[in-house]
Amino acid sequence: DAKTTQPNSMESNEEEPVHLPCNHSTISGTDYIHWYRQLPSQGPEYVIHGLTSNVNNRMASLAIAEDRKSSTLILHRATLRDAAVYYCIPALLTSGSARQLTFGSGTQLTVLP
């Protein structure tokens, strides 16, 4: 199984950019990388996903290394509401054409006012 490695915790100041790293050196060439976040007492929330090229949406940007062994989630201006556990997740092929999200332990992001 592909394994991801993320820092256990990170801190950021409010209104500053945040770069959340993830190593996924064993994913295959067809495994999408998804990022979700989970706020306290809520279900996970989709943030962004990508395969090879960098991706942007209203919430964040995803920078994927050329060799696909790592990626970085970028929050351009952190707010207090961004404090959450951020999960970097490969969508692994498990049987036939079926894939599943394999959650790791994630990074607890603390945003300081």
Place this chain on the structure above:
Amino acid sequence: KAGVTQTPRYLIKTRGQQVTLSCSPISGHRSVSWYQQTPGQGLQFLFEYFSETQRNKGNFPGRFSGRQFSNSRSEMNVSTLELGDSALYLCASSLEGTTNNEQFFGPGTRLTVL
């Protein structure tokens, strides 16, 4: 549009009992996945249903089962409950599955087994 709903939100059962949890996906979504979240093991995939068929299954014992109805609503059942089954059970829906779709998670059902 309405999000993913799960019922009940909280449940208390005793060892040996069985329990059924329900999940209503977002309208138009055909894939429903179930996850178990515990402090020790984190979020673990249970199974995925697509068009009434189980398409994918995680590494859980046969006591955990599920089904999906023609309207895409899904239920999961846990028989012969054990203390270790106490967890937050989350369901997520998506249009087609996890390859290139975002999953929308419900608020979860908190199950406590005494």
